[in-house]
Amino acid sequence: MEKAREVLVIGGNRYFGKRLIARLLAAGDRVTVLNRGSSPPPPGTVHLVADRDDEKSLTDALGSRVFDVVVDQVCYTPRQADVARRIFTGRTRRYVMTSTVEVYEYEDAPALVREGAVDARTVHVDLDLPWTEPEFLTAHYGEGKRQAEAVLAADPAFPYTAVRVAHVLGGDDDFTGRLDHYAERIRGGTPISVPTDNRPATYIHVEEIADFLFWAAGEDFTGPVNAASHGLLTTQELCDAVAAHVPDGKAVFQAVEVGEVSPFSFRRSYGMDNSRAARLGFPFGRTRQWLPRAVAETLGKGD
Template sequence: MHRVRETAVIGGNRYFGKRLIDRLLHSGDRVTVVNRGSAAPPAGAVHLIADRDDEDSLRSALGSRTFDVVFDQVCYTPRQADIARRVFAGRTGRYVMTSTVEVYEYEHSATPVREDAVDPRTVVVSLTAPWDDPDFLEQHYGEGKRQAEAVFARDPDFPYVSVRVAHVLGGADDFTGRVDHYAARIRAGEPIAVPVLNHPAAYVHVEEIADFLAWTGGQEFTGAVNANSHGPLTTADLCDEIVRQIGGKAEYQPVEVGETSPFSFVRSYVMDNSRATELGFRFRDSSQWVSQAIAETLGATAATTTNKDGR
């Protein structure tokens, strides 16, 4: 008789986290969702309410439960990782942390970066930094993820995977507003601020990253793995597609110092996904889905605007 896999998801309230939960439920997993109670999980999932920043709260909510796989969608700091490592030690056979391409923010490479460009075992961890300060956390997003990986990596008995996710595009529920930023400026004929030297980056479609995370849960490898489509994209690639769909013209304003538009980078954020390929997952090329991704997001914006106008 087939044993039902016990899976937990920490967070997962929105975007590709929701899609991950749907995939796990569809595959027959018994899914437990742990969050602060801000949103109920899909029908069929067990809901535990806990503050993952509070070790006692997390232990109390979990009780004696054990899991085959835990997906941590909302681990942003080494302090959160340290709590999770203690609470889930001996409680799960596999711990999949959603990390980010931003861990490579200090890597100035002319070629796509492989996972070994950042070895979390060598990263200095500061549990006393002001990680509870939202401004500090926003300014140190990549560093927080890097140090969180380091906490897990330094426990040889903790079976962790860090999925370094590229910039995610697509979906009518894209809450980031980054595609809308460009579309608004193109419609208004306003310039788009970019670095003087604007570099490409790695991307992945929202559905594909949900597929990859779900697939990762059923594998046996550990450590870091890059998750991105083949074919990096530039700001111009994205804007050209937006122009194709809405008309107008994209005009760029190079900025030497100061704030630039989202998806414009002073360094390359292109990742090498060959490890994922060698492990058995085949990512698509970005050219296969970028038009769809832009259409999904712009379609949602148009619908929202129409609803606000009452038409």
């Protein structure tokens, strides 16, 4: 009988994070959840409270604990990655960072983008930028993740992988309000603002990304890996799926040259090539097959 793994999950108590924890527990893993204490973790886990931005707080909370796997759901900045790399070097055999498709914000490729388009080993890191200021971090989300990956990649011996997650859909606990944004406008006949040149993107279902992170925790590959279902979606296709849950609903679009646009409408391509993960053995689903279910889960059958 295999020994149960010791797994640490940093942050991520909601949405796909809680689904990941459920999968780990179901597999018999011993799961420790570390967060700031703002929300309790699921039953069956060990709870540690620490400020992950404070190295001493993090070190004190961890004590002498070691882990087979660390899944870091809330590493947003190079400072956080710098602290994590120091603390977890020699303390874990595998460190999985949840990254994002937004790391490709400067790579507007005509085709699906592969991991090599952003080589973290060549990304400039600036620890002195105001990473602790919420407005700055929000405005530089993709750059924060890029630089966080770069910090981890700088040590060839550090056993990390960065899961670059596509835009996530589905679940009745989707807290982002992005599909609700479309439903409200379709219901009220309000124009939906989109870029003049509106580009498609890849997506992943909330259950599929939880499956992916669980799978990645048990593998031994390193470096970045894209996590996206097969197939691009346009804003029109997404809105058509939403309109199916709104009586007599029909999306009306308003193209804008500059200014704020609706979520899931993009001036540049955010399509990711998922062939590396597929070659490594993960079986992705197809976006168009799970999209109706995802919309129904989030909006409810009555919408």
